[in-house]
Amino acid sequence: MEPPSGKAARPKPYATIERMRRLLAVAWCFCALAFGQSQRVSGGLEVTVVDLAGSPVVGAVVSLETPEGGLRRTAQSGPDGRALLSAVPSGEYELRVEQEGFAPQEIDDVEVSLSRTTRLRVTLRLEAVQETVEVTASAGTVDTAAVTSSASLGSERIEEGPSANRNYLNFVLVAPGVAQSAGSNARKSLAGTRAPLSDSGFTFGGMRGRNNSLSVDGVDNRDETTGGQRVSIGLELVQEFRVAGAMGGAEHGGAAGGSVDVVTRSGTNIWHGDMTWFFQDSGLNARDPEVDVGRKPRTRKYQPGVSLLGPARRDKTFFAFALEQVSERGEEWSDTPAVSVQAVNQALASPRFAGAAVHQVSRGLFAADSSETELAFKLDHHVNQQSFLAARYAFSRGRMANEVHGLDNFSDNSARGSSLTRDHALTAAFTSSPRANLFYDLRTQFARRDVGLSPNSRGALLEIPGVVSLGQAFRLDSQRTEDHWEAVGSLGFATVKHTLGFGGSMQYIPLQARFDDRTAGIFVFPTLQAFSAGLPDLFVQRFSPAATRLSTTPGGLWVEDRWRPGRGVTLSAGLRWDAQRLPAGFRSPKANFAPRLSAAWTPADSLVLRAGMGWFFDRYPLAFLKEAGWTEQILAGTAAQRAFGLGLGAGLGAPVPGEQLSTYQADPDFPTTYSRKISVGAEQGLSDSTKLSVEYSAVRGFHLPRIRNANGGLPALNLLEQTARSSYHGFSASLERKMTREMTFLVAYQAGRTRDDGSDFDERPLDPLDIRKDWALSRQHQGQRLAASGLFELFEDVVLSPILTVGTPRPLNTLLTTDAYRTGAYPLSARPEGVARNTARAAGVFSLDLRVMKGFWVMDDRAILQVGVEAFNLLNHTNVLRANPFDTPSHGARLETLNPRQLQLMAQFEF
Helix, strand or coil: CCCCCCCCCCCCHHHHHHHHHHHHHHHHHHHHHCCCCCCCCCEEEEEEEECCCCCECCCCEEEEECCCCCCEEEEECCCCCEEEEEEECCEEEEEEEECCCECCEEEEEEEECCCCEEEEEEECCECCCCCCCCECCCCCCCCCCCCCCCEEEEHHHHHCCCCCCCCHHHHHHHCCCEEECCCCCCCCCCCCCCCCCCCCCEEECCCCCCCCEEEECCEECECCCCCCECCCCCHHHEEEEEEECCCCCCCCCECCCCEEEEEECCCCCCCEEEEEEEEEEHHHCCCCCCCCCCCCCCCEEEEEEEEEEEEEECCCEEEEEEEEEEEEEEEEEEECCHHHHHHHHHHHCCHHHCCCCCCCCCEEEEEEEEEEEEEEEEEEEECCCCEEEEEEEEEEEEEEEEEECCCCCCECHHHCEEEEEEEEEEEEEEEEEEECCEEEEEEEEEEEEEEEEEECCCCCEEEECCCEEECCCCCCCEEEEEEEEEEEEEEEEECCCEEEEEEEEEEEEEEEEEECCCCCCEEECCCHHHHHCCCCCEEEEECCCCEEEEEEEEEEEEEEEEEEEECCEEEEEEEEEEEEECCCCCCCCCCEEEEEEEEEEEEECCEEEEEEEEEEEECCCHHHHCCCCCEEEEEECHHHHHHHHHHCCCCCCCCCCCCCCEEEEECCCCCCCEEEEEEEEEEEECCCCEEEEEEEEEEEEEEEEEEEECCCCCCCEEEEEEEEEEEEEEEEEEEEEEEECCEEEEEEEEEEEEEECCCCCCCCCCCCCCHHHHCEECCCCCCEEEEEEEEEECHHHEEEEEEEEEECCCEECCECCCCCCCCCCCCCCCCCCCCCCCCEECCCEEEEEEEEEEEEEECCCCEEEEEEEEEECCCCCCCEEEECCECCCCCCCEEEECCCCEEEEEEEEEC
């Protein structure tokens, strides 16, 4: 919103500094007092030590150490023979168990996973009997300590799997219970922006793609404006990430959907590193189904990268560094229908369109290119064996030229645009475990995100729905800077039967921006004939200032107790308090209390049954809040034609005289979005390395954001309100094998039903005075989905890594080509008489990606050179990303498709 007249657009430096000092002081105070556990950045290890008779061994010393040195943790077994090590970074360790009178026992390759507790049973033998350890339970199959379900992917799966743009979020979609969010490209770019309102790209429990939590090393990585990802982290620096959708502990807050928690790698005493090179050329690719000219679009892409991890000071200080660069030159397709080009150009050449920004459209290829960079540097310092310091700086930059799409219509090149995205993130963390059963950490972050969108043309948007859009797309002219100041703290304590925890977090997020949405004007012509005659049926132009200044302060506190009342039973009860200070003009919500209850029962060593329910409160996307206070002129029929005549196809310098303005304002009742989740599931171990999981989830979404015309007609009083809702019922099943005998795989299937009355905040209702008419299948609905991925190490260092994705068709909302009911809705929401919302169907998805590579050991087997090829959409199935929703002869025709078959050559040198 525009700052008050006479006041500076930016706060004075000393005022900002003082405000941040007070904010961080408050945050650090409650973080230091917080008493809880946080396994979003680590895992745990529970070792039960017994003798040959099965009796507990008291006082046994349990030592855990990294094979490459640098980290060593110890604990002693208690009266029940159990020893617990908390806050253990994920990875593989060596375990040693010692007790006087018994022979020491050692176990190699003990795996600790993110947000999970590894349980081992170790049998000690008398000192005179020298035999190896006997392990009766291990990690990676059934996690009997977990009261919620989730899926984890480690660094090997991520680095060696096929990924067109090498973004780790591409792998989220192989997890159970997750689906691609409506209209998002499953192959996300490395660091760039290809859509003005890009969300996270995936949905859990039918919630929107803006409702998910994204964290890296325990701090927030969500774009507060759109709900997408901020800074990008290279695959070589990802140690592990965990995906949780149905349920989460009390430490998860600020998101009503699911969560993706990422932990980055640290250096060790042994040097590691790699150099990677990826290359793609259109000569190896299949023809794009969107393109109907005589040749394929030209594309050439280079993607080199380098990483290095090692000691700065042995056993004390370690570093990790990664740098990756993408350079791509290609061509995009201007999809003006061939049958319409001549008629559109004839109209544009007439005096009626003398003021139009575009005087000719074309159908064909045009140049498009992109460049992306990501860099990360991390330092870890071991203060002692119990305390650790870490700092990380990450930077990513993405430039997209002529590749940004902003409309659900066939688009001329003039209606597209470019983007420049820059992200910086500086984080610091202190972690300590002064005793084996005591753990606390403090984390801080400062991050800045700059996003600029620029249109290919400047002037009014001329739109013929179902035919073509030309001129300046209404969201493609903006510049924003979003800062994140964050402090997070937690501390946990474990007893024989209880694991207690409290924690807290606080952020301060200011936004300085210029949003020129709709300021250039929009004319909507219901037919090509109306366009030729210069007779628009709808005119929209915003006349409020573009400068926007917002700030918000979300925070939360949580408490949780995990109790083991008896053998094989674990209960978890937590309570989270979330609050958020909203910008001026909005009613900040009162304290939101979110209880969480979960239970797990292990009737047998290889079977666990789980159930849980909880409330999850979200935050408000700033892209939604920014419209409060805007004024615009919305005219229909002859009034719209009068506006067109005044500018001869151009936007206006002032409102049409005698016509009223429409306004946007916040609803006085402005509650927080939240979801209520219920889940029931089971996990069965089929072998030491394979497990089968099933789960049923019921998720209700409440107070989802929407914009609604409270007047019903024109002029519009557009309320920003929290009244949309959603409902999801679904079943998921997964079969997972951890890496053993050179093979790992994950097969995930889900079936469900998602209904809502608004799938995003910019989807207007058909009848703003009766939103019940819009309750129907959601745009997020996908009836069935199968994702299968694996990594198979074949003979002589040949590695095969496939990802198969199959999905049923998504709903398509059939729309009229104008605002027929005069509700002032844009984007358009009017449907043909008697047609319910989202009753049409787009095409389903079928895609097979595959990487095949061969390794050659060099330097006395201390390094390996791998060469290979990746295929994306190997079977060349046409997968529609967006289809024409308008009730025209081209209804359902593809507007944008996912990539055709692409081949990418690769080489990697690793040591």
